[in-house]
Amino acid sequence: MDALLLSRVQFALTTVYHFLFVPVTLGLSIFVALLETGSLVTKTYAMRDRLRKLAKFFGGLFLINFAMGVVTGIVQEFHFGMNWSEYSRFMGDIFGAPLALEALTAFFLESTFLGLWMFGWDRLSPKLHCLTIWIVALGSNLSAFWILTANSFMQHPVGYAISNGRAEMTDFLALVTNPYVHGEFGHALLAGVSTAGFLVLAISAWKLLYDRESRAAFELSLKAAVVYTMVGLMGTMGVGHFHTQYLAEANPMKLSAMEALWETENPAPFTVMAVINEDEHKNDMAIEIPALFSFMLYNKPEGEVKGMNDLHQELVAKYGQGDYYPDVTGLFFSFRIMIGVGGLMAAITALLGLLAWRRKLLDFPIVLKLVQVLFFLPFIANSVGWYIAEAGRQPWIVVGLQKTADAVSPNLTAGEVGLTIAGFTAVYLVLIAVAVGIGFRHIYNTKIAED
Template sequence: MDVLELSRWQFAITTIYHFLFVPLTLGLSIFLALLETCSVITKRPAWKEQSRKLAKFFGTIFLINFGMGVVTGIVQEFHFGMNWSEYARFMGDIFGAPLALEALTAFFLESTFLGIWVFGWDRLSPKVHCATIWITAIASNLSAFWILVANGFMQHPVGYAIEDGRAVMTDFFALVTNPYAIGQYMHTLFSGIVTAGMLLLAITAYKILAGGEYRAAFQKVLRGVALYLLVGLFAVMGTGHLQAQQVAHMQPMKLASMEALWETEDPAPFTIFADINVPGQRNNVEITVPYVLSFMVYNAPSGEIKGIRDLQLESAKKYGPGVYMPNDILGLFISFRGMIAMGGLMMLFAFGALVLGWYKKSSASWERKRSNFYVKWFLRLSVLALPLPFIANTLGWYLTEAGRQPWIVVGLQKTASAYSPNLTTGDVFFSLAGFTVVYLVLALAALYSAIRYIRRHPMTPPVIAMPDDDEEGREF
């Protein structure tokens, strides 16, 4: 591989590592704020104490994740000057503004009040302490907004002018109200809620199976976790639909590539399966649902969706000779359907948890045992389902970035002209290998720390014991 391909791989790998932690930070901070709010406003003394301890328990998981997000994110900004200096030269006037605002208005606020929250449990009044986690949650999500404002410009440039071969900002308000950036932000925000919801479901299921003194508290919080997860999933579906409409108008090549739609069709079907073996060709082995793609994009059973071939011809006329379609049509096609599949599976778990949260056992002994069998297996599967949102997030990130190729800034700068010209293959290869190994070690260390904490936390015994079918007073 040449310097360009290695630089792309390096940025992709470090970003994927970083993006494992970012959505969880966004969603978990909001849940912690809601949980502590419950502790403050509830009039039931038992639940007040339980919810306070649950907030501390889940807060430690949040701190481990937050630390990893900071560590893995630091390298990202250095990439632009080290591996992508031509991009930094061309885009620095615009790209630097939201990154600076992210540090000044979000990260400093987030880290400061998170520290106050950690050390202020017994030093601040309950209401003031609750306010600190809300500020932390707002700042965390504000941080994501500024990052996506920068990325939104790369996807759909607005508020700029080209002067002396560089893009310069002419309208800051247009930059922060970029419809593509806002659509991306809303989808990312609710994806974070889904990610946090699945993590909370997995931990809660594990703790219920483990038994112990606080088993009833985890049974009670399961209801809130299920609702939190469902809200996130329905919102992700809605914002995803709106974003698909934006992609259809602003990046039609990305939409056509996600669908492997080689020829323009009116109305266009949604392709469930296609045999795409030869780049640039559409084969006959496929399963399609008529009208669905046009309905999804235009909210109507008919509507012309341009195919890759026609879009390639239009781009060549507009920008000059060259290839203007992504180089991984098959990967985009599979990623889009994989993301949808992950969402469907998570929806099943969310509804199952919601039913389980209000489940009451029958008085008949055989019915209790039969129900407990299904409950145990659902809880076990809930623990195993933890990777689903992380897979979906990674696939979504790949769709966003790979679907934009060959552009690094759509219509303004190609990726091939954005990397640092003074780099050698060896420079990038050895730094790529180093970052990959270091990030892997850090991710494994964070995972080990989190699992160790969850298993050994005094809220439950360290040894897992299955619930007693004949014990009275249990909800399951």
């Protein structure tokens, strides 16, 4: 294993670890803000008190998650200088701008008002205190927007010129209005809503079963989370569908790899399952639904979809000899895992909603235990979704401009990267053990009894 491969492995490991916390931050900040807003507008004291206490409870979990996100996110920035110095040299003028804006307009905003929210419960008026958590939610999601603006350039470069061997920004407005950003940001935001909602469902289910004093409050949070999670899931699927249609224009190779479509077809089938032969650039076996892939892209059961083999020839003609196929097997199965996990989450959420509507949640403890056991589902979906987004553009680190093999630091050794991988892994394992321990103590010890 050389320095390039190990650097890719290291960045993947640290990014996946960081991305465990990012969606929770995005979604839980909004959920807490909605709870506190509900406590302001409700007219009954009991409901107002219950919602206020729930906002404090889930706000505590948000703080733990936020701290972990900050710590793990800092590591990502060091990677660019240490492992990917050629990328930093080539892309610094463009990538640096949204990263600076992320710190100035989002992270500082989020951190400042989170402090006001934490310590302002008895010092600020209820309306002003509620405003602080909404600003925290805005800052969290604005932070994601700037990061995804930079990432979207790597997927679909716009508003730039090549000068002195570097990509230089020529149109900042084009950068922030890049059509690729719309799909990426919408998908990430709604995935965060789904993740936070499903986590609230699991915690509320545990509280309903094992904390009799708090049942009234957590029955309320479970009902709210059912709606919140379903909105997130349906929105994620909808935005994902439209973004997939856009990929036909922006990155058709990634799109065809997700479906293991090697040859151009009209209409193109949707492949349910396949035995993929990447060496011979074909599927040895495939279970297909005729015309469904074309229907998904064009909203009608016809339409040409270019296969990877034809697309590869076009890329060779444009960029020269090379291997322009991404990890087809990984993309194909990652996409199906993401869709399958999303469907399972929707089914569990709908079942909980039905039981809550009929006031029979405690009559079916097996369902409450099931959502606790499967709390990790959205984290799987987020991780494979990230893999699809990043692995789908390979062998490019910036599509059409710089290959991943040309972006790694030139004097880096495999031993150096291997040592830091071991170090990061050990530190991260300790960090997650501490964070999970603090989170469980908070859930176990916090009671929301009726006054």
